[in-house]
Amino acid sequence: MPETKEHSSAAEEAVERWQNETLDPAMAKRPERKKSFQTVSLQEVDRLYSPADTEPIDFNDDISFPGEFPYTRGIHPTGYRGKLWTMRQFAGFSTPEQTNARFKYLLKEGQTGLSVAYDLPTLMGYDADSELSEGEVGKCGVAVSSLADMEVLFDGIPLEQVTVSQTINAPASVLLAMYLVVAEKQGASWSKISGTLQNDILKEYIAQKEWIYPIKPAMKLVVDTFAFCTEHIPRYNPVSVSGYHIREAGATAAQELAFTLRDGIEYVTWGVEAGLDVDRFVPRMSFFFNAHNDFFEEIAKYRAARRIWSREMKSRFGSSYERTLQLRFHTQTAGVSLTVQQPLNNIVRVAIQALAGVLGGTQSLHTDAYDEALALPTDRAALIALRTQQIIAEETGVVNTVDPLGGSYYLESLTKQMEDEAVEYFRKIDGMGGMVSAIEKGFPQREIQDSAYQYQKAVERGDQVIVGVNKYAMADEPSEVPILVIDETVRTHQVERLEQTRSQRDSGAVSNALKKLKLAAKNNDNTMPATIEAVSAYATLGEICSALRDVYGVYEEPAF
Amino acid sequence: MSNRKIRVLVAKPGLDGHDRGAKVIARALRDAGMEVIYTGLRQTPEMIAAAAVQEDVDAVGVSILSGAHNTLCPRIVQLLREKGMKDCLVLVGGIVPMEDLAKLKEIGVAEVFLPGSSTENIVKFLRENVKPRE
Numbered sequence: 001m002p003e004t005k006e007h008s009s010a011a012e013e014a015v016e017r018w019q020n021e022t023l024d025p026a027m028a029k030r031p032e033r034k035k036s037f038q039t040v041s042l043q044e045v046d047r048l049y050s051p052a053d054t055e056p057i058d059f060n061d062d063i064s065f066p067g068e069f070p071y072t073r074g075i076h077p078t079g080y081r082g083k084l085w086t087m088r089q090f091a092g093f094s095t096p097e098q099t100n101a102r103f104k105y106l107l108k109e110g111q112t113g114l115s116v117a118y119d120l121p122t123l124m125g126y127d128a129d130s131e132l133s134e135g136e137v138g139k140c141g142v143a144v145s146s147l148a149d150m151e152v153l154f155d156g157i158p159l160e161q162v163t164v165s166q167t168i169n170a171p172a173s174v175l176l177a178m179y180l181v182v183a184e185k186q187g188a189s190w191s192k193i194s195g196t197l198q199n200d201i202l203k204e205y206i207a208q209k210e211w212i213y214p215i216k217p218a219m220k221l222v223v224d225t226f227a228f229c230t231e232h233i234p235r236y237n238p239v240s241v242s243g244y245h246i247r248e249a250g251a252t253a254a255q256e257l258a259f260t261l262r263d264g265i266e267y268v269t270w271g272v273e274a275g276l277d278v279d280r281f282v283p284r285m286s287f288f289f290n291a292h293n294d295f296f297e298e299i300a301k302y303r304a305a306r307r308i309w310s311r312e313m314k315s316r317f318g319s320s321y322e323r324t325l326q327l328r329f330h331t332q333t334a335g336v337s338l339t340v341q342q343p344l345n346n347i348v349r350v351a352i353q354a355l356a357g358v359l360g361g362t363q364s365l366h367t368d369a370y371d372e373a374l375a376l377p378t379d380r381a382a383l384i385a386l387r388t389q390q391i392i393a394e395e396t397g398v399v400n401t402v403d404p405l406g407g408s409y410y411l412e413s414l415t416k417q418m419e420d421e422a423v424e425y426f427r428k429i430d431g432m433g434g435m436v437s438a439i440e441k442g443f444p445q446r447e448i449q450d451s452a453y454q455y456q457k458a459v460e461r462g463d464q465v466i467v468g469v470n471k472y473a474m475a476d477e478p479s480e481v482p483i484l485v486i487d488e489t490v491r492t493h494q495v496e497r498l499e500q501t502r503s504q505r506d507s508g509a510v511s512n513a514l515k516k517l518k519l520a521a522k523n524n525d526n527t528m529p530a531t532i533e534a535v536s537a538y539a540t541l542g543e544i545c546s547a548l549r550d551v552y553g554v555y556e557e558p559a560f
Numbered sequence: 561m562s563n564r565k566i567r568v569l570v571a572k573p574g575l576d577g578h579d580r581g582a583k584v585i586a587r588a589l590r591d592a593g594m595e596v597i598y599t600g601l602r603q604t605p606e607m608i609a610a611a612a613v614q615e616d617v618d619a620v621g622v623s624i625l626s627g628a629h630n631t632l633c634p635r636i637v638q639l640l641r642e643k644g645m646k647d648c649l650v651l652v653g654g655i656v657p658m659e660d661l662a663k664l665k666e667i668g669v670a671e672v673f674l675p676g677s678s679t680e681n682i683v684k685f686l687r688e689n690v691k692p693r694e
Contacts, residue, residue: 120575120626132602135631136575209577209601249580336580340675373675375627375657449583456584460678469676483657486627557600 011052023047040294041252041451042458043417049409057412062307066402069314071306072415074361075326079402080393085357086364087389088165090332092117092142093376094490096152099142103157105379111386113364114157115165117141118175123210125171125545128494138490140376141167145494146540148501150178151185160188164195165240165330165364170212172199173221174544177531180233196237196286196330199225202263202435203242205555206444207249212545215436217552221527222267223274228528230281237286239267240330246444247290248336250452253301254418256290258425259435259444261308265426266435268317282313283323286363291353292334298353299405300414302360305329308419312426331357332366338373342468343481346370351388358392359405365389375483442558501538509537514547521551566594566690567617571608572601573636576626581653585621588679594686605632609639612648618690619649619670621682629656629664637668647691653677 008016037045046053057063064070067077076082089106091114092099103114118141121133127145128137137143144150154164159182168175176197183193201218204211211218222239229238243251243260251259264285271281289305291298309327313319333353338346347370354367367385369377377385393399405411432438439445458464465471513534520530527548534544570586572579579601586596597615599608612620622629622636629652637650649670656664661672671685 120628124575126575132575135628136626139627140576204577209579210575211577249578250584338675373655375655449587452580452584453587456588456679460680466676470678485657488631559600 009052009055011050011055015048015050015052038458038463039253039297040292040455040464041254041297042454042464043252043254043297049413051409053413054409057416062416063406063412069322069325070310071326072303073403073406075306075328077402079361080358080399081402084393084399085362085389086113086163087111087386087393088113088115088330088364088366089382089386090115090117090167090366091377091382092119093140093484094138094142094486095493096142096144096149100153100155100157102379102382106382106386107157107162109383109386110390113163113165115366116153116167118166118168119143120210121145122175122541123168123170125174125212125541125549127498127540127542128491129498130542133491135488137488137494138486143490143494144175144178145498145542146501147178147181147535147538148497149494150175150182154179154182154186158188159183159186159195160192165198166195167198169198169201169204169208170210170218171541171545172197172201173225173528173531174535174541176225176238177528177535180532181536190233192235193233194235194237196240197225198242198288199239200242200263200288202266202439203245203260205439205557206246206259206263207251207448208242208245209557211555213548213552214555215439217521217548218555219270219436220524221548223270223276224526224528226267226271226276226281227274227526229284230276234284237284238281240286240288241267242288244288244290244332246448247292247334249448250455251448252451253292253294253297254421255425255444255447255451257301257305257308257418258422259448260287260289261305261312261422262426262429262435262438264309265312265316268313269434272317278313278317278319279321279324282317282319283321283326287327287329289329289331289357289362290334291331291357293337293349293353295352295356296411296414297418298356299360300411300418302329302331302357302362303403303406303411303415304418304422306361307415308422328363330364330366331360331362333357333368335368335372338368338370339466339469340373341473342477343370343374345468346373347384347388350385351392354388355392355396355398358398359403361403371481371483374481376486378482378484381481440558498540501540505538510534510539510543513537513539514543517544518547518551521548564693566619566686567597567615568594568686569597569599569608569612569615569617569620571599571603571611571620571622571636572624573603573605573608573622573632574624574626574628575602576624576628577601578625579623581625582621582623585623585653585679585682589621589683589686592683594683605635605639608636609643609645612640612645613643617648618693619651619686621651621653624652624654624656627655629654630660633664633669634667641668649686649689651682651685653682
């Protein structure tokens with residue numbers, strides 16, 4: 001078409017020449033294997049990327065140098081040459097004694113940080129002896145009902161030296177309080193301890209669905225921890241804004257990116273409204289992303305995340321402080337991608353996903369164990385997962401240069417495409433009045449459900465291949481792998497400690513502390529000091545959450 | 561054969577909030593022409609059995625990923641039988657270790673669908689196994 005040709009650039013003309021002279025004759029002889037090539041997010045991928053695709057991208061404005069705005073290439077000028085990522089395996093099962101032993105095993109084998117998985121009763125704010133906890137104690141994580149359990153969990157682990165990440169959300173302020181009291185009892189100074197509280201309640205309503213209170217009071221509890229940590233635990237990250245669960249629930253890579261960063265913006269907005277200084281609390285916000293199967297799409301997602309965050313912090317909140325602009329994140333490989341069939345194949349999936357996280361510049365990484373589609377990992381499976389990270393770090397050479405894939409025509413185009421998609425979602429969510437209102441309207445939830453359904457259909461059509469499941473399946477699979485079994489004696493053990501704790505504590509101090517907590521909640525004061533007093537008096541998690549339920553009520557999910 | 565549509569209750573017992581599978585199944589069964597009632601999260605076995613009776617369903621699909629299946633499934637099956645739902649099929653989907661499969665079938669679970677199961681197979685199973693009503 002002569003008209004468009006007038007406007008096409010030299011780069012575009014070069015592509016056209018290639019198409020005419022080389023591609024078309026080749027395609028005439030041998031057509032491609034299929035009509036459409038798609039990412040795991042069902043996004044179309046072009047045959048070839050070339051300088052024509054990166055023309056709209058400006059090196060200085062969009063890519064730049066590591067350690068410089070907009071941080072597309074990473075937040076550290078030296079990448080992993082200065083410091084490797086933290087190898088932080090998520091672990092927790094059964095009793096605090098057993099998880100404590102697993103922690104010590106992982107540290108001994110070279111893991112560099114801890115990450116606690118709590119069981120479902122703990123995540124939901126119920127004690128081990130609650131009727132609702134039956135069958136669930138110690139199953140999906142470690143059971144913690146009071147400070148007595150927390151003391152056992154971290155026994156012999158120096159909290160001033162080891163950083164601990166806690167995956168806890170609805171009752172996060174209570175578990176943070178327990179952690180602080182244990183640290184204090186060890187003689188660790190709050191000014192020196194570091195670690196991360198997941199504390200991302202928005203993604204609970206969107207995807208993970210472990211909620212307790214209605215959204216607004218739950219957001220207030222999050223802001224309480226921001227304020228408290230900023231004042232008293234300056235090196236602690238009070239939130240890990242999580243896309244992981246959003247992705248696991250079925251979101252595409254772009255939806256994971258968009259909803260997570262928009263959640264982040266929502267927390268900043270609430271913090272600012274509560275009177276906090278952006279450049280004091282935002283630098284301690286951290287993020288958490290998934291590492292799924294589509295290698296380049298994932299790397300593009302992490303790079304886009306850093307670029308978008310720095311731009312949004314600048315444009316929305318007027319910050320120019322580099323630590324506010326720098327997005328730091330943890331990565332976990334995609335549990336949802338693991339298969340029950342031919343489970344050892346999962347080791348390979350995890351290695352490739354982890355490599356994407358590293359090439360995307362993650363600050364810390366969890367690699368899933370190959371048996372996680374069957375049960376919680378055994379020691380052996382957990383060890384191979386850790387070794388996978390060590391092989392990437394020590395053998396592959398990908399850590400030798402910063403952002404080794406920067407400048408790739410495909411990767412840079414994809415990074416830009418991710419950014420554009422996320423910004424389009426921001427526009428929609430802003431139009432709804434922010435993320436809290438969008439969640440109340442069911443918007444992100446519906447988007448994710450739709451994507452999950454489309455993906456399932458694509459798998460069933462065979463458009464998305466899962467090796468060992470819808471292709472290369474085996475009728476007679478080799479024998480199963482050994483799995484970790486957690487029986488009901490765990491609950492008995494936990495209930496016994498709970499009863500002992502209740503009988504030995506000063507019940508007057510407990511009821512006083514709970515009264516104070518309710519009063520703080522009613523008066524809209526910061527709830528952290530009263531929460532710390534309550535856990536110190538050995539008030540249980542269930543008692544503390546009940547007190548807050550009395551004041552705040554409980555969340556009911558709307559039907560959609 | 562009556563023309564009555566197959567009615568299925570998709571249920572999430574226990575404290576687990578992972579509802580991706582339950583929602584995908586509910587939509588796939590609806591697309592296959594079945595009537596589907598989804599309980600929402602955190603239903604006790606008692607609530608699930610009561611809903612099954614009230615909705616007069618042909619099958620209950622229980623989604624569990626937390627490892628609590630050995631506690632929850634026997635109670636659901638027992639309560640359904642006590643309430644006279646003799647022909648109501650109980651299907652389980654989720655993360656269930658191989659060694660528990662036989663146990664679940666023994667207590668009356670019709671089939672267990674593990675990760676990687678196709679929705680087509682679940683639809684087919686229901687069509688072949690739901691008892692026709694007069």
